[in-house]
Each structure stands twice: as C-alpha cells, then as structure tokens.
Amino acid sequence: MSVIGIFAILLLTAALIGGPLLIANIRAIFYREVNSFFTSPLAYVLMFIFLVAVNALTFLWPGRELVESEQAALKDFFFFYHPWILAFYAPLLAMRTLADEHRQGTIELISTMPVRTIELVCGKFLGSFIVLFASLLFTASVWITVSILGDPDHGPIIAGYLGSLFVGGAFIAVAIAVSAVTRSQVICVAVSIPICLLLCIVGFDPVQNFFADSGVGFLSFTGELLASISVMPAFVDFSKGLIEIRYLFYFVSVIALCLFITNTVLQSKRS
Amino acid sequence: MIEVKNLTKQFGSKTAVDDLSFSVEQGEVLGFLGPNGAGKSTTMRVITGFIPASSGEVEICGIPIARQPENAKRKIGYLPESAPLYEDMTVAGFLRFCASIRGFSGAARNEAVDRVIETCFLQTVVHQSIDTLSKGYRHRTCLAQSLLHDPEVLVLDEPTDGLDPNQKHEVRKLIRELGKKKTIIFSTHILEEVEASCTRAMIIDQGRIVAEGTPESLRNEGSGSITELFRKLTTSDVAA
Incomplete structure (x- = not known):
C-alpha cells in the first residue's frame, strides 16, 4: 500500500511541477x-x-450519552461518529464542484483561459476543504461543553480534530474524483458515499475482529490488507492523541491519488 | 494572427474537421459560415485549446496551442457557442473572477472590469445575479469576459445568436471596431452579418472549406447573393 502511496504523491507532484504553477489562479x-x-x-x-447530526449522536445516542458517561474525553463519543458522518457530508459538499462546471458548460470557458487543469482541481479541492474546516469549527461547542463540565485532556481533542480534517479531506478528494467522471450530482453522491462508507467499514473494529478471529491465514491477511486502505485505524489513533507519520502519509497519499485521477480524467475527457 | 495547418479532428469514426488550413491576419475579420454540424464550433474549440486536434497544428501569434497552451490562451478571447456562465454569481463578480484568472489584480482588475462593462453595455445589470439575466445580457456578459485582457485574437462562436435586432447591430459594430486592430474569427448563420462586419468569409461544409473570399467576391460567385452560394455549396441536412 505504501508503494501505491509514494507513487500517488510522486504523480501528483509531477503534475504540479509539470509547468509553472500559478498560486493566483488557485x-x-x-x-x-x-x-x-x-x-x-x-x-x-x-x-x-x-x-445537528454531530450533536445529536454525541449527546443522545442510547447507551453512549456523553453527559451521563461523566467523561470529558471525546474519543468514544464525539469523534467516534465523525468518519461515519463525514462519509455522507464530504461527498455532499463536493458534489457540485465539477458536475456544475459540466452542467453549465463553464468547463469550456475555464479550460480556454490560461489555467492549468491541476490548478482548477486544487482550487476546487481547497474550496470544499475550507467549508469542511468551518463546519468542524462549529462543532467546537461540544469541546466547550466538556471543558465546562469537566477537565478534558485537550491534546487528544486537537489531534482528533486533525484526524477529522484529514478524513474529511480524503473523502472530499474521493468525491471530486467521482464528480470528474460523471456530469450528474446525484450519481456523484450515490457513488462516492458508498466508497467513503466502505473506507470506514473495512477498518471498523467489529469487521477487523471478524477477520482476526477467523484463524484462517487467508482471511487475516485480507483483514490486514483492508485495514491498510481504511481511514479507521489512522483516525482512531488520531482521536487517541497519537499522530503517526505513517498515518499522515496515508491521508496525503489518498488525497494525492484522487486529485491526480481527477486531473487525468478531466484532461482525457476533452479529447 | 491565427494559423491553422492541416487541422483534422475526429470523434470516433466521424470526421468533424477534415484537413482544414487557413490563416487570419491582424486587422482581419473572418466570417465562418456553414450549416449546422459543418465543424465550425469544433474548429473554434481546437483553435482555443479546449479540445486537442487529431492531427495538424494551430498557432496563435506564432505560439503552438498544443505545446504551449497557457501562453497561447493568454492571447485569445473566446466566446463559446452557448455563452456559458457561472449562474450563481453576479455579473460584476463573474467578470472580476475572470479578470483574476487573466492575471489582473487590484485597481487594474477593477479598471478592466469597468471597461468591458461599458463596452458591452452591462451597466444596468452589474449587480444582478446571472441566473436572472435575459439571453441578450447573458451573451453580452460572456462577450465582456472575452475582452477583459484586450486580447490580440478573438474567437467568437455565434456572437449575435439570441440577440434582438438592436443588440445585433451593436455587436456587429463592436466587431467591426475591434477588427481594425485585432485578429477576429466569428461564426454565424446569418449571411447578412458577413457583409456587415467581415473583411473575409469562408464557407465550410462537412469539415472542409468549400468557398473563401471577400464578401463581394462570394456574392459575385453566388450570382449576386451569398445565400445562393451557401445553398448551392453546402449539404442540407434535410435533403433526402
């Protein structure tokens, strides 16, 4: 997997430095x-x-109510739900980006201006990403609540937020890559939400336990393989306050791969 | 100037543009005529670098568009056929965005935007959202975008389509005016437009040039009317 990751990062870098990159365009x-x-x-x-979804799940999920647990750590409550919610939210944020360009025909306008496709793709990605960033900022009300009610360890919470940003960024990149292929926002959402959910589920503890407990060599190998493509192991570490280089690398390579695919699809679509 | 050499464009097995060669010099306005599906828009899309050619070459002021797309695109102002716009922006917001992409910033950007708003008579709709504009205004907004950077080359795909007679007149006058200093190629279905604003015209059919010359010479060739010549030389898509 790491080979694919390095390859993806190299490809995106090559695309970026393939000509003069204008930050002003991005x-x-x-x-x-x-x-x-x-x-x-x-x-x-x-x-x-x-x-509403973030707050409702955090405070109201039966058996996991944050306030009644009398814990100030957010890992098992608030952050527990983040990848699942983001699997829906990020594609909905990103669905318009390229689909709209095709629907309105503005892709013809922007493609005949002195803009490189990779600049367009990066600008679009960052646009959706900053909206995600703002959305996550608004969830800080939960953080404030636990800080008033108790005395949480702020380190893991900050790391957890970083994890959410990376997971959201990866999901946005997935949705943008899908939206480069289709002109329809509905199809984009219908395809990218399952992909994002899959990236969560295959690394989810119950699923991983199933593979690990099977005792069959082939199945446990499959389990490890699935864990290495899932966002879950990385995100769980972040929400515990552990920031590992290999997981940073994982997120960067997923984003790089998707943006590179988007760039390639957009370029080939025109011919 | 625009130089097109042996341009061919195929979509699958269909040949849209077939070994087309021509050039347009500075100070010339070339009218591009032809029935629907003759390959006019495809040719313009290749010239502006939106789609690559299957073979042949296009040079804009000596810069090959295939090899140096960004440099060549800086020289071109393009009005696509359907006048696509970002529906959710205001006219001013859209033009400011296009100006930023064209490399303007600060006061120079505002100046460029103000200039094209005036040139294209958009003063009354500056702060209006694009999705509420009438067709004429949409067209002129897109035309304004193509003039922002005062390009040497203008490629206009049916610039008067959907305009009322007054607006058509204004746009033709504008094209004539701009044509004195720039290189312009524009496509149209309206044959009288050719006589009104072109210095040279070309009729293409099935991706090939079937007639070329000044409006007068084409008129003479068609025994007094360009329409006659057009009908004689081009294939009608309703013919059995």
Whole structure:
C-alpha cells in the first residue's frame, strides 16, 4: 500500500511541477468556490444537518450519552461518529464542484483561459476543504461543553480534530474524483458515499475482529490488507492523541491519488 | 494572427474537421459560415485549446496551442457557442473572477472590469445575479469576459445568436471596431452579418472549406447573393 502511496504523491507532484504553477489562479478558483457555496441555500441546510447530526449522536445516542458517561474525553463519543458522518457530508459538499462546471458548460470557458487543469482541481479541492474546516469549527461547542463540565485532556481533542480534517479531506478528494467522471450530482453522491462508507467499514473494529478471529491465514491477511486502505485505524489513533507519520502519509497519499485521477480524467475527457 | 495547418479532428469514426488550413491576419475579420454540424464550433474549440486536434497544428501569434497552451490562451478571447456562465454569481463578480484568472489584480482588475462593462453595455445589470439575466445580457456578459485582457485574437462562436435586432447591430459594430486592430474569427448563420462586419468569409461544409473570399467576391460567385452560394455549396441536412 505504501508503494501505491509514494507513487500517488510522486504523480501528483509531477503534475504540479509539470509547468509553472500559478498560486493566483488557485486562489481565484478557491474564492469562487467558497463564494458560490455560501450563496446557495443548500450550503446552510447541509451545514445545519451536519451540526445537528454531530450533536445529536454525541449527546443522545442510547447507551453512549456523553453527559451521563461523566467523561470529558471525546474519543468514544464525539469523534467516534465523525468518519461515519463525514462519509455522507464530504461527498455532499463536493458534489457540485465539477458536475456544475459540466452542467453549465463553464468547463469550456475555464479550460480556454490560461489555467492549468491541476490548478482548477486544487482550487476546487481547497474550496470544499475550507467549508469542511468551518463546519468542524462549529462543532467546537461540544469541546466547550466538556471543558465546562469537566477537565478534558485537550491534546487528544486537537489531534482528533486533525484526524477529522484529514478524513474529511480524503473523502472530499474521493468525491471530486467521482464528480470528474460523471456530469450528474446525484450519481456523484450515490457513488462516492458508498466508497467513503466502505473506507470506514473495512477498518471498523467489529469487521477487523471478524477477520482476526477467523484463524484462517487467508482471511487475516485480507483483514490486514483492508485495514491498510481504511481511514479507521489512522483516525482512531488520531482521536487517541497519537499522530503517526505513517498515518499522515496515508491521508496525503489518498488525497494525492484522487486529485491526480481527477486531473487525468478531466484532461482525457476533452479529447 | 491565427494559423491553422492541416487541422483534422475526429470523434470516433466521424470526421468533424477534415484537413482544414487557413490563416487570419491582424486587422482581419473572418466570417465562418456553414450549416449546422459543418465543424465550425469544433474548429473554434481546437483553435482555443479546449479540445486537442487529431492531427495538424494551430498557432496563435506564432505560439503552438498544443505545446504551449497557457501562453497561447493568454492571447485569445473566446466566446463559446452557448455563452456559458457561472449562474450563481453576479455579473460584476463573474467578470472580476475572470479578470483574476487573466492575471489582473487590484485597481487594474477593477479598471478592466469597468471597461468591458461599458463596452458591452452591462451597466444596468452589474449587480444582478446571472441566473436572472435575459439571453441578450447573458451573451453580452460572456462577450465582456472575452475582452477583459484586450486580447490580440478573438474567437467568437455565434456572437449575435439570441440577440434582438438592436443588440445585433451593436455587436456587429463592436466587431467591426475591434477588427481594425485585432485578429477576429466569428461564426454565424446569418449571411447578412458577413457583409456587415467581415473583411473575409469562408464557407465550410462537412469539415472542409468549400468557398473563401471577400464578401463581394462570394456574392459575385453566388450570382449576386451569398445565400445562393451557401445553398448551392453546402449539404442540407434535410435533403433526402
């Protein structure tokens, strides 16, 4: 897996330095993305649902209520749900980015301006990513709550947030890659949500335990293989406060791979 | 200037543009005529670098678009056929975005945006959201975008499509005016437009040039009317 990761990062780097990279272009596209996101009512609805989902699961999930647990650590409550919610939220955030360019025909306009495809892809990715960042900031109310009620260890919470950002970033990149292939937002969401969920499930403890307990060599090998592509082991470590280089590397390579695929698909689609 | 050499574009087994060669010099306005599906838009898309050619070469002011796309694209202003726009932006916001991509910032950006708003008569809709604009305004907004960087080469795909007679007149006048200093190629279905604003015209059919010359020479060739010549030389898609 790490070989694929290194390969993906190298490919994206090659695409980035394949010509002069104009930060000004990425910035212009990024600003447009963010602006267009916040002019649409859909954005506020999505954000609202995201915040309701995070808070409801954290405080109300039967048997896992944060307040009744009398714990101030967020790992088993708040962060426990993050990858699952993000698997839905990130594709919904990113679905419009490229699908809209094709639907409106603006891809023809932007492609005939002096912008490199990779600049377009990076600008789009960062645009969705910053919205995700803002959404996560709003969930800090939970952090404030536990800080008032108890005395949490802030280190793991910060690391947990970092993990959420990386998981969200990876999911956004997946959705953007899917949206490069299809013109339809519905298809983009219908394909990328299952992919993101799959990236969660294959590394989820019950699934991993099933493979590990099977005692069959082939199955436990499959389990390890699945764990290495899943976001779960990495995210769980982050939410415990452990930041490991190999997991940072994992997220960066997933994002790099997806952005590289997007770049390639967009370029080949035009011919 | 625009130099097109032996340009061929195939989509699968269908040949949209077939070994097309021509050039347009500075100060020339070339009218690009042809029935629907003749390959006009495809040719323009290759010239502007939106799609690559299957074979042949396109040079914009001596810069090959296939090998140095960014440099060549800086020289071109392009109005695509359907005048695509970002629906969720205002006219001013859209033009500012395009100006940023064209390398403008700060006061120079505002100046460029103000200039094209004036040139394309957009003053009354500057702060209006694009999805509420009428077709004429949408077209002019997209045209404004193509003029932001005062390009040497203008490629306009049906610039008067969907405009009312007054707007058509204004756009033709604008093209004539701009054509004195720039290299312009524009496509149209309206044959009178050719006489109104072109210095040279070309009729293409099934991806090939079937007639070329000044509006006068084409008129003479068609015994007094370009329409006659057009009907004689091009294949009708309703013919059995």
